[in-house]
Amino acid sequence: MMNMEFKQYRRGVLIWIAIALLTVYLPIGYYHFLNDLMQVGQFLQSSGYIGMASALFGLFFGILISRREQEAGMAECLASAPGSALRNLSKLLAWGAICFILMAIASIEVMLMIWFSGSEYLSFAYKVILYIFLYWGMTLFSCGVLGFAIGELLGQSWWKLPLVLLVWFAISPFNMLFSRYIPVNVLSWLNQGEQDLGSAYNGVEGLYLAYSFIAKKTAFLAVCLTLAFASVLIRQEREPSLKEKRTLAAAVAGCLIIFAIFVAEAKSPLSAYKAPLNNYMDLYLSQDGEYYSANGSSKTEMSPPAFEVDRYDLDIKHTLNLINYNAQMRVSHVAPSLTSLRFTLYHNLEVKQAEVDGKPARWKRDGDWLYVDWPEGKVEGDVSFHIKGSAGANNPISETSFFMSSAFPWYPVPGTWIVAEKFDLFYEPQYNHIALSKPASFHISIHANERTYSNLPKQADGTFAGQSSGATVLSGMLMDKNVGGYQIVGPPDRIDEVGSAIEKVEQTKNHLSSLLGIKAPDMPKQIMVVPSFSFFPNYYMQLGEDELFVNELITRNPYTVENIARMESVFQAFFWSNRYRINDEQNSYIFRMILEYMESPNKKGTTLSHQVREIERQGDRAPATAYLARDILQFYNNQGEKGLKRLVRAAYQLSDARTLDFSDWKKLMDRSY
Amino acid sequence: MDRLVIDHVSKHFGKTAALQSVSLQIGHGLFGLLGPNGAGKTTFMRVLATLLAPDSGSMRYKDIQWGKQPERVRNILGYLPQNFNVFKNISGYECLDYIGVLKGLRDKKQRRAQIETLLERVNLTAEAHKKTGHYSGGMKRRLGIAQALLGNPEIIIVDEPTAGLDPEERIRFRNVLREVAAGRIIVLSTHIVEDIEATCSSVAVIKKGIATQFDSLSKLAQEAAGHVWLWKVRPEQAVDLQSKVNVISSTTTEDHVELRVLAKESPSREAIPVSPTLEEGYLIWNQR
C-alpha cells in the first residue's frame, strides 16, 4: 500500500515542484543573508515564511490525498477489499515519509551551506536540523493531515477553499492581527510558526526549541490526527464495521488525550504577553520599570552587612523562564547583637522556604530586601533558602537561556543595597553593581537543557566551583573560544568579531584612563556575550566581578559590534557602573554626553547638540540638562577640547567623593575659566 | 451446494426505501439481477459488497454472516462496481498488484502468478505495463473483472459491467464470466436483458426496491405468455401503428414489416400469438 502511495507522489508533479522550490530558494536566501552579513540563526528565523508555505502546501496536498481515489473513480472498488481499512493509515504514513524526505533534503542543503561558509553553527547541527524538522516539517505534516480531514469531510464542496484559507491564516504568525478581538493566549497557541516573523534573532537564546514549543507542535498534530480519524469514521466510502468503528473511536480518544496532555505543556509564559510585548526583554523591562518607579530609591535603611558569607552552595534548575534553586550559605562573623540577617535579593526571586541550621526560620521580604531571624549571640551557622523566580531585565531568563551576573543579587547578598533605580532620563531602570564585600567560596550545580558557563572554574558538566566576589552563570546556544588571549563565550559566528572589538575596547579604556587621571580597571580575561540587558547604546557592556559582559544586541551585526569600543560605552562599563553608585544616573548621562561629543566627528548629531536644540524647541519647558548642555557647549567653544578634557577629569575625580549636581558642573567650568 | 441466502434485507436513505425486504437464494453459477434505472440494483450490490449496511434483514453464505463478519465476507468477495476506473498514471499490472495486496495476497510470487494468469484470461497481457490512462473503455472493464477475480473469490459481484462496451467487447466479457462461473456465485446486475439471456441460469427482477426471484429464465419469459403477438404489416402501416400499439421490436423485410406487439388481446386478426422472449417477460412483469 505504501508502495502505491509513493508511486502516486513520484508520478505527480507537485512534490517535484516542492523539492525544486526548496532547492532553489534555500541557497538564494542563504546567499542573500551572507551578503548582508546576517548569520545562520537569523536566516532560519527569517525563513519563517517557509513554515507558512509548508502549511498552505500541506493543507491543499492533504485534500488531494484524501480525494485521490474518488477523483480516479477507484474508491468504490477499493472499499470492498479486505485491506481497505488500512488505506487511510498508509496514506498518512506515506505523507509522513514524504515530509521526512523533504525535510532531510532541506537539512542537508542548509548544513552544506553552513559548512561551505565556514560557519560555527556546524557544531549545532542537531539544533539546526531539529529546527527544520519542527518548524517546517512538523507544520507540513500536521497541515497535510488536517487537509486530509478537510478533504474527507467536505468532499467536493467549494467550502474547502475558504476553510483552508481560514485555517492557514489562523495558524500563521499573522493571526496576531486579531489580538484585539481574540485572546492572545489562543492566538499564540494556534500560531505554528515563529512567534514574531520580523523580530531580530537573539544569538544567546538561540533557535527557539523550547519544550513548550515542542509541546505546542505535538498538541497541534494531535488535534489534526483527531480530526483525520474522526473524518474517516464519519465519511468512509463504506459503512465501517463495529471493529473499525471501535478502532477509529479509540484512535480519536487517544489523540485527544495526547492533545490534552501537551496543550497544558504548550503554554509559554510569554504567550500571555504577546501583544504588545514581543520578547522577554520587553516584558522584564516593563515589569522592572513599573516596579522601580513605584518603589523609589529613597530607602534609608540600606546598610552594609554585619556578617559575612563564606560559602555558597547553589543547586539551580532552569524551567521555562524561571530558575528554581536551593541556596545553602555558611554565615560567619555575625555581630553579637544581631537578631536578624539582612540580605539583598532581587524582588522577583521569591523565597519559598528558609532554614537556619536545618530548622525552619521566620523570614520577611521587603522589596529587594530579605530578612531572616537569627538567634541572638550566634556567631556563625548555616542558612538556606529555597528560591524560585525570574531575575529581571538585567539578568534575563528565557525558555532557552539564562544569565545571572556576579554583580547582581540573584542569590542573597549580605547587606541591604539599592538594586536599581528609575530615572526620568531613561525608560530603563539603572541597575547598580552589587557584589560581595569579601570573596566567598561558591559551589554551583546547574540543571539546564543548554550549555552552561560560569566565571568559576568548571568541575564537570553543569558544575562550577571556586572563590569569587560574585558568581555568574550563563546558559544558551553558546560556545567558547580563546581569541587573542581572551576566553570568550558567545553565540556561534560572533566570537571572533567580539574578540577583535575587545582589543579596541582595551585601547579606549587606556585612553580614558589617562583622560580621567585614574588607573584603568584591568580588562577581564573572561568575556561573555549575554542576553540583551538593555536597548541603549551606552549599555553595550557591563563589568562583572572578574568578567566582562557584552550585550548580545550589539553583536548581531559585525559592523555594529565595534561600537562597544566607543568612549561613552567604555566609560559606562569600566569607569562608572563597575562599582556601587546610587542616585547618580544623571551624572553618568552628562559624562557620556561630553565624551560622545568629544569623539564624534559629526558634532551636530550628538546628544549634547540635541539637548541644546531642546531649548529652542521647548523654551522654558526644556529640561535642566539642556541648559547644562548649552553651558558645556559654550565652554567648549571657549576652551576647546583641552578645556573639555580638564572638565571631565575634574568632574570625575570629584564624583568619586560625592554625587555631583548641576551647580558643581557650573563651578568646575567657572574654575576652568 | 452452498447458497447465498438473502433474507428480508431492507435499506433506506432518509425516507426513500431503496430496498424493501429483499429475499433471494442464490446458488453457484451466474445469477442475473434485472431492473430499471433507480430500482435498487446498485444499492443491493453495494449491500452485498459490504459497502452499505442493511437496515434490517440478514445475508449469509456458508457460516459467514454479513452483518457480523464483514471482514470475512470481503475475503471471499470480488466486486466490479458500475463506475470502475483506476489511477491514470499506473499500469494495469500495478493496479492489480495493489488490489492484490489489499485483498491479502501477501506472497509476492503467488500474487504475480495470479496476476499474470488473470491478465491472460482477460486478454490484457500485451497492455499490462501500459498506463491505464491509455486504456480504452473495454480494456478498463477487462481490468475490472481481472481485479474482481483476484484472490479467487467465491462470490463475485458485477454491477452493470457491459454498459458502454461495443458488441465485440460485450461478447468477450460474457465469455469470461461464463468461464469463471464454475464453482462460484456470480451476481450480475444489469438492465440489458441480452446479457442475462446470454449468461445467466437464473434471474431476479427488482423494481422500486422489491425483488422477485425466478428459478429459470423461461419462467420470467412466461410472464408474458399470451401477451406477445407477431403482426405482419405494410411498411406505411408500421409507422402509424408505432404510436397506437405497444411495439417491442420490428423486423423489416423486402415487402413487409414484422412487428412484435405486447398486448393482453390480439391487436388485429392478422396478428398471431408467439412465445415470449425474456425481454418481453421482463417488460410485462415491470408493467405490473
Add this chain to the structure above:
Amino acid sequence: MESKVKMPSLRLDIRNMGGLFYLPFIMMLISAAYVTIHYSGYNDNQNMLKYIRHDFGVLSIPLVSIWIIGLFQDFVETKGKEAILALPYSSTHSGIMRVLRMSLLYVVIFFILFVFLVIRLLPGHQLILLSDICLPVLSVLYFAALSFLLMMIVKNSIVCYIIIGVYSIFLYMTRGAFTFGLYPFQWCFPQPNFDELRCTVILLIASVIGLYISQKIFQNKEFLLK
C-alpha cells in the same frame, strides 16, 4: 445549431462558480474593514498610504486567482468536460475575453474599496496614475494570466491553488528578490530597489505573454481533453 455561441453571460459564469465567486469579494471586504477599523484615528499620514496598500493589497491582489480558476473548472477538470469541449463556443470569447471580463470586474471592486479607504483614512490624497492605478491593475491582471495558464497546463484547481499560494508566499517573503521586476506585490509591499515604471512594464509584458500562451492552449481541445 445556427450560430456559434459567443461569450457566456457574466451571470452564468458567476452561477457556475457557485460560492467561490463570493469568497474573494468577502475577503476584500474583510481586509477593507480591518484597515478601516485598525487605522481610524492614526495620525501618521506619511505612512498611512503605505499601511493601506499593504494591509488591503497583499491579500486582495492574488485572490483574483480564485475567480479565474473557477471559470475554467468545467473546461478542464470535470468528468463532463468532453461534452463542454464539444460545444460550438468561440475560443477567444470563452477564453481570454472571459478572463479579461472577470479581471475587470475584480479591479472595479478592488478600486471601489481602495478609494473608499483612501477617502476615509487619507482625505485629500490624490491618486497617482502609475502608482495607484496602473500598477495594482497590472498586478491583478498578472495573477489572472498566471491562473489561466496554470489551469490550462495543470488542469487541477487544487494544484493551481497550491502553486499560486506558495508562489505568492515566496514572493512576499523574499520581497521580490531575484524576480528582476516581475513582482506583483510592488504596489502593496514594495521592493525599494525596483522602479515602479519598470515593474509596471514587466508585469504588462508578462501578463500579455501569459494570456497569449494560455489562449493558445485553450484553443487546443485535444490537449484539454487529456
